[in-house]
Amino acid sequence: MTDTRKSTQNAVGAPGRAADGLAARLVVERGAFRLDVTLTAAPGDVVALLGPNGAGKTTALRALAGLVPLAGGHLRLDGAELDRTPPESRPVGVVFQDYLLFPHLSALDNVAFGPRCHGASRAEARAQAAAWLERMGLAEHAAAKPRRLSGGQAQRVALARALATHPRLLLLDEPLAALDARTRLDVRAQLRRHLADFEAVAVLVTHDPLDAMVLADHLVVIEDGRVVQEGTPADIARHPRTDYIAHLVGLNLYRGQARGHAVQVDGGCVVTTTEDLTGPAFVAFAPGAVTLHRERPAGSSARNLWRCEVAGLQSHGDQIRADLTGELPLAADLTTVAAAELDLRPGATVWATVKAAQTHAYPA
CATH class of the missing domain: 2.40.50.100 (RNA polymerase II/Efflux pump adaptor protein, barrel-sandwich hybrid domain)
Structure with missing residues (x-):
């Protein structure tokens, strides 16, 4: 996967550039729970956060998005400090577990929403959105409202909406959890192809070890708010260091x-x-x-x-x-x-x- 991510131009014409990637130490305190997780990733890397319920995976993702304040540590993306940058000003795209598509907008206008918020004209935004839907194999569904889309189609629209702003960090929160087993198989393969073309950093939260093994280059396993093991999928599978990881693999x-x-x-x-x-x-x-x-x-x-x-x-x-x-x-x-x-x-x-x-x- 790594070789295919080193392109300098993405599929809809956004120029690539040299970048430093992600360097973060996320310290979050919420009542008795404390998260203290260090994450680093180069452009083109896909990092999966794995862990049991309550481990802190989603908290880490929300901290990266700016939806949860840091109590300590740091957050740098492409060398820029983001600790105090408001969420709407961060070069971050998010695909939520339930996709959160705007029900009153068509697939095209859902995807065009991001470019419009970043200053593109209505015509420019819709042209970019059409290009993204074409790339996702959804051109014929451009006029469809979310209720008319299948689970797999809605997931791809949500991914296109997140990518349409050309984020330097893509966050995916259980992106396949809402799909049935057959659809999940197909969409996982499609998502792998799209992530292979993404030239910035992607961070994926999942409970499913197969999703992590297939989609990610690097796994970070979190238990009780801290990293207990990290490495390539092959290394994690062969050298588990906690009972949770052993059960997982x-x-x-x-x-x-x-x-x-x-x-x-x-x-x-x-x-x-x-x-x-x-x-x-x-x-x-x-x-x-x-x-x-x-x-x-x-x-x-x-x-x-x-x-x-x-x-x-x-x-x-x-x-x-x-x-x-x-x-x-x-x-x-x-x-x-x-x-x-x-x-x-x-x-x-x-x-x-x-x-x-x-x-x-x-x-x-």
Whole structure:
């Protein structure tokens, strides 16, 4: 994605320019909650903010937009201080979760609203809006009011409205959350293409790890108002550092002390790995790496073996996910047929095995 964003002219003729991107430390205090998050991004970068409900993601986005005042820190965009710049004067475009299109205006006039507010004549604004709708594949819907648009079409109109002012910072608050699963798939692909052409900084808030992995170059994970991990999607997925992130990317994660190829997990259990480490470490493995047995296996080549109890069963895609407690609490994925053959049910005793080659250990 990065290479395609380095153009110096966007699709509707706004000239590109050299820029410094985003450099911010956002300190916000709201009652007992304190947000303290540092964000940096170069022009062309897409940054995704991930985190559980109440972590501070939307607060961070609103602080960038100027809708929430900073209690400390700084906010610089392209080298300019924005801390005290009113929201309407910031070179920032926002796509809200519910899009907030003006219901009495056509799609064309919704998009033209921004250029008009920035001093363009009615004819100029409508010409720019028409170009943006053409780019979004919505030219035939220019005269339609929001109530006549599908969810995916409304999302693209909202994106066009945000981009029509040529912002240096684009903020997207759960832009796909209001869409059904099929529409979400299509619109996610379209949004990826539009973000690839955006030559300034984009910051995306989402609860969906797939949205983040597909759309963003860099992930920033926030918990309790602070950054707990950041990096590329691949790095975050391979090296989760909190239970929330591990659950997000679908891994069993443990922290402990490494001694050679063994990690002594907090709580006493040992996980054997192929990595050779010393000191504080994380060890992770996928639920699909777990094999379950009703009797203790005698001839298994797996280096890891734990006695567990089935705490619960739930459908997980086309598989069954077993939540296990016991020597090592973990999640295991297996087919419906395998679950039936094992006669799995809550309270049943099972033996879980994992090959050392299917674990991954890294420094904590």
